[in-house]
Amino acid sequence: MNTPNIYWHEAFVSRMLREQMNGHKSFILWFTGLSGSGKSTLAHAVEEALYELGCRTFVFDGDNVRHGLCADLGFSSEDRVENIRRIGEMAKLFTEAGVIALTAFISPYRADRARVRSLVAPEDFIEIYCHCPLEVCEQRDVKGLYAKARQGLIKDFTGISSAYEAPDTPELLLDTGSLPLKDCVAQVLALLSNRRIIPGSLGDGD
Numbered sequence: 355m356n357t358p359n360i361y362w363h364e365a366f367v368s369r370m371l372r373e374q375m376n377g378h379k380s381f382i383l384w385f386t387g388l389s390g391s392g393k394s395t396l397a398h399a400v401e402e403a404l405y406e407l408g409c410r411t412f413v414f415d416g417d418n419v420r421h422g423l424c425a426d427l428g429f430s431s432e433d434r435v436e437n438i439r440r441i442g443e444m445a446k447l448f449t450e451a452g453v454i455a456l457t458a459f460i461s462p463y464r465a466d467r468a469r470v471r472s473l474v475a476p477e478d479f480i481e482i483y484c485h486c487p488l489e490v491c492e493q494r495d496v497k498g499l500y501a502k503a504r505q506g507l508i509k510d511f512t513g514i515s516s517a518y519e520a521p522d523t524p525e526l527l528l529d530t531g532s533l534p535l536k537d538c539v540a541q542v543l544a545l546l547s548n549r550r551i552i553p554g555s556l557g558d559g560d
Contacts (some may be wrong), residue, residue: 357379365450368448369450369451369452372391372450372452373452375452376409376410376452376453376488377408377455378407378408378410378551378553379551379552380448380450380452380453380478381443381449381454381455381474381478381479381480381551382446382449382454382455382456382457382470382474382478382479382480383397383400383454383455383456383457383478383480383482383538383542384445384461384467384470384471384480384481385397385456385457385458385482385484385516386459386460386461386467386481386482386484386511386521387460387483387485387486387530388424388460388486388488388491388513388518389485389491389499389500389511389512389513390486390490390491390494390495390500391480391483391484391485391486391491391493391530391531392419392486392530392535392538393458393459393460393484394413394415394416394458395408395535396458396482396484396528396530396535396538396539396542397413397415397453397456397457398413398415399427399457399516399538399539400456400543401413401456401498403539403543404454404543404552407453407476407552407553408553409552410450410453410454411419411453411454411456412451412453412454412455412456413456413458413517414441414444414445414455414457414458415457416458416459416460416481418535419437419440419441419459422473423440423441423444424436424437424440424441424462424509428432429509429510429511430510430521431463431510431514431516433464434462434463434466434502435463437459437465437497438459438463438467438469438470439460439466439469439470441457442466442469442470442473443473443542444471445457446468446474449474453499458519459511461464462512462516462517462518462519462523463519463558464519465523467481467521477549477551479499480525480529480545480546481521481524481525481526482487482524482525482526482528482542483520483521483524483526483527483528484528484530485520485527485528485530485531486529486530486531487531488513490531491513491531494536495518499511500513500514501506503515504553512552525545526541526542528541530544532534
C-alpha cells in the first residue's frame with residue numbers, strides 16, 4: 355500500500371559496501387516443500403556450512419517466525435499469502451544488509467513465491483525445492499501433524515486438505531526423501547560456488 359507523505363530514504367552505507375565488508379554477495383535461498391520434507395534441517399545445515407566459510411547468514415524458520423512477526427496469522431489461504439509476503443519483504447531487507455537470507459517455509463503457492471522473487475534482482479533469489487513424497491513426510495511426522503490432519507483435527511493442512519503447488523523451474527531440485535543430508539548440502543554449495551557468490555567451497559565432500 356502506497357501511503358502519502360512516506361518516502362524511501364537511501365542509506366549512506368550501500369549494499370555493495372556491506373557485501374565488500376562481508377566478503378560475499380547477499381541473496382535469498384528459498385527452501386520450499388511439504389511439512390516434513392527436510393526444509394528446516396537442510397536450511398540450518400547449509401547455514402552452518404556457509405558460516406564455516408565466513409559468510410554472514412540468517413535462517414527464517416516457519417515455526418519461529420510464527421512465534422513473533424507472524425503470530426497474528428492463521429493458516430487460511432489469505433493468512434498464508436500474508437505470511438509469505440512479510441517474509442519476502444524481511445528477506446529482501448536482509449539482502450540489503452549484505453546478509454544471506456535462508457528461508458524454510460512450505461510456501462505452498464507458486465504465485466506467492468513468484469511475488470517474493472519479483473522483489474529482488476533475478477540473481478538474488480534461489481528457489482530450492484525439497485521434493486519428498488507425501489508418504490515419507492508422514493512417516494517423519496515427529497509433531498503428529500499429519501495424523502491430526504487425517505483425523506480432521508487440523509484444517510487447511512498442506513498436502514492433506516490444502517494444496518501444495520510444486521515449483522515448475524526451481525534453481526535446484528533436491529530429492530530430500532532419499533538423499534542424505536550431507537549430499538543435499540553439497541549440492542546447494544556446489545550451486546552457489548558455480549555462481550561464484552560464496553567465497554570458496556568446502557571441497558568435494560570427502
